[in-house]
Amino acid sequence: xxxxxxxxxxxxxxxxxxxxxxxxxxxxxxxxxxxxxxxxxxxxxxxxxxxxxxxxxxxxxxxxxxxxxxxxxxxxxxxxxxxxxxxxxxxxxxxxxxxxxxxxxxxxxxxxxxxxxxxxxxxxxxxxxxxxxxxxxxxxxxxxxxxxxxxxxxxxxxxxxxxxxxxxxxxxxxxxxxxxxxxxxxxxxxxxxxxxxxxxxxxxxxxxxxxxxxxxxxxxxxxxxxxxxxxxxxxxxxxxxxxxxxxxxxxxxxxxxxxxxxxxxxxxxxxxxxxxxxxxxxxxxxxxxxxxxxxxxxxxxxxxxxxxxxxxxxxxxxxxxxxxxxxxxxxxxxxxxxxxxxxxxxxxxxxxxxxxxxxxxxxxxxxxxxxxxxxxxxxxxxxxxxxxxxxxxxxxxxxxxxxxxxxxxxxxxxxxxxxxxxxxxxxxxxxxxxxxxxxxxxxxxxxxxxxxxxxxxxxxxxxxxxxxxxxxxxxxxxxxxxxxxxxxxxxxxxxxxxxxxxxxxxxxxxxxxxxxx
Numbered sequence: 001x002x003x004x005x006x007x008x009x010x011x012x013x014x015x016x017x018x019x020x021x022x023x024x025x026x027x028x029x030x031x032x033x034x035x036x037x038x039x040x041x042x043x044x045x046x047x048x049x050x051x052x053x054x055x056x057x058x059x060x061x062x063x064x065x066x067x068x069x070x071x072x073x074x075x076x077x078x079x080x081x082x083x084x085x086x087x088x089x090x091x092x093x094x095x096x097x098x099x100x101x102x103x104x105x106x107x108x109x110x111x112x113x114x115x116x117x118x119x120x121x122x123x124x125x126x127x128x129x130x131x132x133x134x135x136x137x138x139x140x141x142x143x144x145x146x147x148x149x150x151x152x153x154x155x156x157x158x159x160x161x162x163x164x165x166x167x168x169x170x171x172x173x174x175x176x177x178x179x180x181x182x183x184x185x186x187x188x189x190x191x192x193x194x195x196x197x198x199x200x201x202x203x204x205x206x207x208x209x210x211x212x213x214x215x216x217x218x219x220x221x222x223x224x225x226x227x228x229x230x231x232x233x234x235x236x237x238x239x240x241x242x243x244x245x246x247x248x249x250x251x252x253x254x255x256x257x258x259x260x261x262x263x264x265x266x267x268x269x270x271x272x273x274x275x276x277x278x279x280x281x282x283x284x285x286x287x288x289x290x291x292x293x294x295x296x297x298x299x300x301x302x303x304x305x306x307x308x309x310x311x312x313x314x315x316x317x318x319x320x321x322x323x324x325x326x327x328x329x330x331x332x333x334x335x336x337x338x339x340x341x342x343x344x345x346x347x348x349x350x351x352x353x354x355x356x357x358x359x360x361x362x363x364x365x366x367x368x369x370x371x372x373x374x375x376x377x378x379x380x381x382x383x384x385x386x387x388x389x390x391x392x393x394x395x396x397x398x399x400x401x402x403x404x405x406x407x408x409x410x411x412x413x414x415x416x417x418x419x420x421x422x423x424x425x426x427x428x429x430x431x432x433x434x435x436x437x438x439x440x441x442x443x444x445x446x447x448x449x450x451x452x453x454x455x456x457x458x459x460x461x462x463x464x465x466x467x468x469x470x471x472x473x474x475x476x477x478x479x480x481x482x483x484x485x486x487x488x489x490x491x492x493x494x495x496x497x498x499x500x501x502x503x504x505x506x507x508x509x510x511x512x513x514x515x516x517x
Contacts, residue, residue, distance in 0.1 A: 002027060003066055003183055003211055004049060009058035011041075011048060013440055016432040018044050020235040022058070026183070031205070032213045033222045033244060036232030037308050038444025038472045039433060042215045045232065046070065046185055069181030071172055071189050079161040083151055086160055086171050087142045090178035094135045101126040133180065145174045149197065154360055162335075166192040166359025173201070184212035188443065190221055191469040192394075194358045194495050217444075217472050219244055220498065234305040262302045272296050311428030311475050313451060313482035318388035318458040323349055325387060325461055325489055326370055330379035333362055333369045338377055340366070341513050349384075352483075352490040354500045357510035363493045364394065366510070367463055370491075390459035394466050396446055400438040404429060404449050407438055411453050427452040428475060443470030451479070464492040468499050 004026040011019050018041035026032070034042050047053040049060055050070050062068070077086060104119045111119060134141055146152045149170045154163070160171060169192045176184065184205075190198050198221060205212065205225040213230075216222050222244045229240040229247035240247040272292045279285035280293070330342040339362035347353060355363045368374045370381050371391060400407065408420050415423070424434045427448045433441060438449065447470045454462070462483075468476050476499065483490060483503055494500050500507070 003063050005059075005061045006049065007059045007061075009048065009055050009060070011044065011053075011055045011058075013436065016436065017235055019055075019237070022235070022237045024230065024237055026211055026213065028211060029209065030211045030228055031208070031226045032211070032228045032230055033226035033247075034213055034215045034230050034232065035222070035244065035247070036472075038428070038448065038470070038475065039430075039442050040232040041235075042232055043072075043187055043442055045237075046072070046187055046213070046215065050185065066183060067179070067181045068183050068185060069176040069179050070185040070187075071169075071176055072187055077160040077163075077168060077171070079159065081160050082157045083146070083154065083160060083163075083171055084142060084156040087145060087151075087156075087174050087178060088138060090175045091133070091135065091138050094130055094133055094138075097126050097129060098135070101130075141178060145178055148200070149174050150358065164192070164360045164364060166194060166197075169193055170197060170359065177204070182210055184208070184210070184214075186212060186214045186216075188215055188217070188470065190216060190218045190495075191443075192359060192466065194356075195497070196358060198495070217468075217470070217476065218496070219473065258302065259304065262304050265299075265302050269296065269299070308474075309425065309428050309430060311448060311451075311478050312426045313455050313478055315390070315455050315462070315482055315486045315488070316458040317487050318460045319386060321349055321387050321460045321489075322385040324382075325349060325351075325384045326491070327382040327384075328370075328379065329382070331369065331381060332377045332379050333365045333374075334377045335365075335374070338515050340515060342379060343513055347489070347491065350489055350505075352503060352505045353492070354504040354507045355491070355493045355510050356495065356507060357514065361510050361514035363510050364465055367391075367465055367491070367493065371463060387461055388457075388459045390454045390457060390462045392450060392454055392462070392464045392467050394469065396438070396450060403435055403437055404441065404445075405434045407449060408452060412456060423452055423456055424449070427455075444472055444475065447471055448475065455482075460488040462486065462488060462490045462492070464490065464494075466493055466495070468494065468496055 002025050004024070006022065006024040009019050009022040009024075034045065036042055044053065048055050050068060051060075101123050104123050108116060108119050130136070142156070143152070146156050151167070151170055151174060154167055160168065163171065169189065173189065189201060193201065198218075202221060202224050205214075214222070214226060226243055227241075229242070229244060231238050231240060231247065231251065240250055242250075272295060276289045276293050276296070279289040324346055326345075326347040328343045328345055330344060331340070332338050332342055333340045343366075355366065357363060365374065369376050370383075371389065372381070402410070404424060405417075405420055408424060409415065409417075412420070412423075421431075421434060429445060429448055429452075433445055438446060441449070447467075451467075467479060471479065480499060480503065490503075492500065492504075
């Protein structure tokens with residue numbers, strides 16, 4: 001039975017087409033990986049099928065009474081709500097049902113026999129629904145999921161506005177799991193999750209009996225949980241059976257066959273045109289020439305999709321700094337309360353240090369404290385001589401009204417428009433991306449814009465906070481190559497061992513010094 005049917009979907013932003021005549025069916029129990037390069041419309045597709053966006057054309061139909069759970073990469077959590085409040089809001093529909101049931105009980109006092117029979121039947125159905133969804137165990141369920149996702153350690157009564165990116169993702173995941181939806185829609189769920197919770201999510205999805213659609217650029221994770229791939233490319237959506245590796249094999253063969261057919265057709269067209277040109281003027285051969293011209297006119301042309309621009313990252317290098325880049329003396333980081341024991345460490349020129357560990361233990365806070373963006377609670381940070389630091393933040397503001405072009409020009413006012421456009425194009429952004437407002441760009445396109453700012457300013461120390469989040473496979477591979485070629489030093493937070501292996505000279509487990517254990 002089809003849970004979701006999408007027919008003839010067409011959508012775009014301004015003159016930038018995202019989908020053209022896309023159709024899709026989701027069946028019970030399918031575990032789908034939705035893949036494609038940054039900006040191909042994966043998150044837009046999710047927003048359309050969940051009703052957050054209205055498509056330009058097409059029909060979206062869900063099966064009756066299907067409950068959809070959506071983990072969105074840009075969901076906002078309201079200040080003033082606690083983790084417990086957000087988790088309990090998963091049961092909002094049950095509280096609504098309970099209110100309806102209580103209203104019916106009140107009406108029974110003055111009901112006729114006919115109305116009484118109706119109310120008795122309706123309240124019985126609601127009572128069964130409440131029991132089936134563990135309504136009377138809500139508090140226990142919230143505590144259980146809070147413990148499983150490590151949120152109990154953070155404190156269930158903590159305000160959600162104080163949470164790190166990873167903690168926030170875990171809260172939204174917890175809410176989703178408590179909702180027990182008939183279908184899960186997950187948009188890059190592994191962003192901001194540490195290895196422990198990625199493994200936990202992997203086990204959960206492997207045991208998940210219902211259908212899910214998953215957007216992710218984490219290939220090992222995708223391979224371990226999906227059985228179908230839908231590939232979004234050039235405004236089309238194509239289905240492949242198997243995991244991501246199998247999809248790549250089949251896609252490569254399909255692409256090679258199309259290219260071979262295209263080359264054969266181009267050769268045939270050239271021969272026909274040549275024959276027509278040579279013979280149309282001669283009376284003896286004019287009919288043969290016209291026959292070939294008709295064949296040319298009726299020929300259905302094979303078109304090759306334009307190659308996606310592959311990003312190129314080349315970090316500009318500043319002069320060599322002194323021997324010691326960073327020294328901390330009894331450094332204690334945190335906001336209202338300490339996140340770390342007193343830290344004493346040194347980072348020398350040429351080192352490439354990766355910070356790992358669970359979410360919320362203070363990795364981003366440590367980077368920001370070293371850079372002087374937030375004051376330490378006690379102790380001090382000493383930065384070396386001649387340091388030129390390039391800092392890559394985890395996220396950028398979602399309220400930016402400027403275009404990508406204007407945003408980069410603000411950073412480099414001395415560049416000509418040609419230089420700005422060339423710099424953005426080298427990072428894999430097309431003209432349409434460059435002229436689009438930053439807030440309508442995908443997470444991956446925004447990350448490429450931030451990288452563009454970084455690579456065009458000379459540095460000798462790169463401080464990178466989760467640089468691989470949102471980046472597609474090509475961009476991730478190119479970033480790894482560029483970081484290996486970089487002669488300066490690197491201090492990076494990263495949860496992807498396959499990215500930093502062979503790059504890091506030291507890996508620090510931040511769990512050893514945090515107070516949040």
